[in-house]
Amino acid sequence: DAKTTQPNSMESNEEEPVHLPCNHSTISGTDYIHWYRQLPSQGPEYVIHGLTSNVNNRMASLAIAEDRKSSTLILHRATLRDAAVYYCILRDYGNAGNMLTFGGGTRLMVKP
Amino acid sequence: DAMVIQNPRYQVTQFGKPVTLSCSQTLNHNVMYWYQQKSSQAPKLLFHYYDKDFNNEADTPDNFQSRRPNTSFCFLDIRSPGLGDTAMYLCATSRDRGQTEAFFGQGTRLTVV
Numbered sequence: 001d002a003k004t005t006q007p008n009s010m011e012s013n014e015e016e017p018v019h020l021p022c023n024h025s026t027i028s029g030t031d032y033i034h035w036y037r038q039l040p041s042q043g044p045e046y047v048i049h050g051l052t053s054n055v056n057n058r059m060a061s062l063a064i065a066e067d068r069k070s071s072t073l074i075l076h077r078a079t080l081r082d083a084a085v086y087y088c089i090l091r092d093y094g095n096a097g098n099m100l101t102f103g104g105g106t107r108l109m110v111k112p
Numbered sequence: 113d114a115m116v117i118q119n120p121r122y123q124v125t126q127f128g129k130p131v132t133l134s135c136s137q138t139l140n141h142n143v144m145y146w147y148q149q150k151s152s153q154a155p156k157l158l159f160h161y162y163d164k165d166f167n168n169e170a171d172t173p174d175n176f177q178s179r180r181p182n183t184s185f186c187f188l189d190i191r192s193p194g195l196g197d198t199a200m201y202l203c204a205t206s207r208d209r210g211q212t213e214a215f216f217g218q219g220t221r222l223t224v225v
Binding site: 032042049051087093099101103 | 116145147154155156157202204206211213214215216217219
């Protein structure tokens with residue numbers, strides 16, 4: 001899997017939007033951009049993924065740069081339950097796509 | 113309903129005593145993964161199966177083995193646990209390759225004493 005770079009930590013106020021950045025300058029044309037999060041004492045959970053176009057689901061939005069070298073996970077209104085480590089991961093949709101390799105992630109802290 | 117189930121949730125084992133962790137899935141997914149996660153670190157991939165094809169990470173110690181007797185079950189065997197193997201062990205599944213999401217179990221917290 002190609003490498004991603006994320007800030008170690010970020011802080012947000014409750015009920016405000018949060019923008020979590022991820023750089024992936026070596027992304028290949030066959031890499032999907034995935035986001036997972038891990039709440040304390042739990043296994044990671046899927047948040048969202050995309051290839052080229054921006055994506056929305058009930059949890060979050062994913063904004064992908066036109067050159068695909070960066071992306072941003074957007075939580076529209078942070079809640080205390082969103083406090084977690086967020087991981088940005090690239091997954092190839094070819095044979096190498098069986099790999100799912102985690103980088104450092106961003107620890108999001110939400111203040112009441 | 114839980115789709116990826118790991119048993120047990122907590123396991124204490126003695127130094128050098130073999131231990132087996134289990135994972136089952138109700139999703140009928142092709143790919144199953146095992147990860148090791150130490151305190152304050154990201155999950156580290158140990159190995160994965162695509163159907164019956166086993167793929168070992170280059171830096172996974174020989175002490176760690178895995179079995180996948182059928183689509184639903186996968187086991188992690190630690191032949192001679194050391195104190196440094198104390199960690200959370202996570203199982204995950206994925207229907208197919210990069211365009212599909214992965215589902216994780218709650219993990220087994222292993223303590224080697």
